[in-house]
Amino acid sequence: GENVEQHPSTLSVQEGDSAVIKCTYSDSASNYFPWYKQELGKGPQLIIDIRSNVGEKKDQRIAVTLNKTAKHFSLHITETQPEDSAVYFCAGDRGTGTASKLTFGTGTRLQVTL
Amino acid sequence: TAGITQAPTSQILAAGRSMTLRCTQDMRHNAMYWYRQDLGLGLRLIHYSNTAGTTGKGEVPDGYSVSRANTDDFPLTLASAVPSQTSVYFCASSRTGGRTGELFFGEGSRLTVL
Numbered sequence: 001g002e003n004v005e006q007h008p009s010t011l012s013v014q015e016g017d018s019a020v021i022k023c024t025y026s027d028s029a030s031n032y033f034p035w036y037k038q039e040l041g042k043g044p045q046l047i048i049d050i051r052s053n054v055g056e057k058k059d060q061r062i063a064v065t066l067n068k069t070a071k072h073f074s075l076h077i078t079e080t081q082p083e084d085s086a087v088y089f090c091a092g093d094r095g096t097g098t099a100s101k102l103t104f105g106t107g108t109r110l111q112v113t114l
Numbered sequence: 115t116a117g118i119t120q121a122p123t124s125q126i127l128a129a130g131r132s133m134t135l136r137c138t139q140d141m142r143h144n145a146m147y148w149y150r151q152d153l154g155l156g157l158r159l160i161h162y163s164n165t166a167g168t169t170g171k172g173e174v175p176d177g178y179s180v181s182r183a184n185t186d187d188f189p190l191t192l193a194s195a196v197p198s199q200t201s202v203y204f205c206a207s208s209r210t211g212g213r214t215g216e217l218f219f220g221e222g223s224r225l226t227v228l
Contacts, residue, residue, distance in 0.1 A: 001173070006156075034216070043118070043204050043219030044157070089156060100145065100208055100217060101172070106156040 002027040004092050006105025013080050014113055021108045023090035024072040030092040033066060033073045034102070038087045047088075048075070080112045116140050118220035120205050126226045127195050135190040135223045137205030144210040146188040147172075147217065148180060150201040157204065163188055164210060195227045 003026040013019045025033075031052035036044035050057045050064045050073065057064050061080075066073040077084055087109050091102040121136045139146065148160040149172075159172030163182040177199060179191045188207075192199055202224050206217040 009154075036217075041221070043206070043221050044217075045219070046216045049216070100147070100215070101159060101162065102217065103159075103173075104149075104157040106154060 002030055002092050002094075002103040004090060004103045004105045006090050006108060008108060009106065010109045010111070012111045012113060015080060015082060017080055019075075019077045019080055019084070019110055019112075021075045021088055021090070021110070022072060023074070023092075023105050024070075025092040025103075026071065027092065027094070028071065029094050032093045033064070034091050034093075035062075035064060035075050036089045036091065036104075038089065038107075040086075044089060077110075080110075082112050082114065085110060085112045117218055118205055118207060120203075120220035120223050122223060123221070124224040124226075126228065127192075129196055129227055130194055133192045133195055133225065135192075135203055135205075135225070137188045137190070137220060138186050139188075139205075139207045139218075140186065141207060141218065142185060143207035143218070144185070145208045146182065147206045147208075148178070148188070148190045149204045149206065149219075150174065151204060151222070152201050160190065160203075192225075195225075197227045199225065200227045201225060 006023045034049035037047045038044040061078045063076045087107045090105040093102045119138045144165045147162045149157040161180040163169045202222045206219045
């Protein structure tokens with residue numbers, strides 16, 4: 001089955017700096033890679049996703065890059081703000097169209113300091 | 115819109131007792147899921163359901179059972195709880211058909227087995 005590894009487990013950045021979280025996956029058939037943000041006491045919420053037919057996707061201050069050859073993908077947050085502080089999870093899936101069987105990474109706790 | 119509603123929010127349970135975690139969605143999504151979240155292990159899929167009347171095993175199904183009698187409800191049952199089932203449990207749902215898409219999560223049920 002799929003194995004998704006995520007690094008770092010914790011990340012502290014100053015407000016305004018950039019943050020990068022990296023993930024690798026093992027299943028070459030995986031073609032859907034979402035990122036979820038989990039705020040304290042809440043369930044995870046999708047913030048951005050990328051499919052294997054593109055290499056990069058941006059949404060305002062958030063971007064995700066995918067390197068299928070190397071089997072890794074990354075989340076980039078620019079101009080970080082205190083409200084970006086949360087736990088972020090990457091995930092991978094074959095994207096077959098039936099029920100999703102996402103394999104999640106172990107999470108990165110991002111702390112944005114003033 | 116309520117989205118995903120989970121109950122109870124938290125529960126302390128004696129080992130050997132049974133427990134059912136309830137999950138209801140109002141989005142008319144075909145697929146539903148149960149994940150457990152443990153520190154350092156991320157989110158792991160317990161069971162899923164493609165559509166009403168069908169269920170499937172995820173990564174960590176042992177000790178858990180589910181049923182999907184209708185579209186809206188997807189209860190998770192622990193027949194005889196053990197301390198290793200202490201965790202935060204998240205129910206989620208998604209649309210199906212075409213390609214894998216966004217999972218919508220509830221706010222979680224914290225279960226402590228003593």
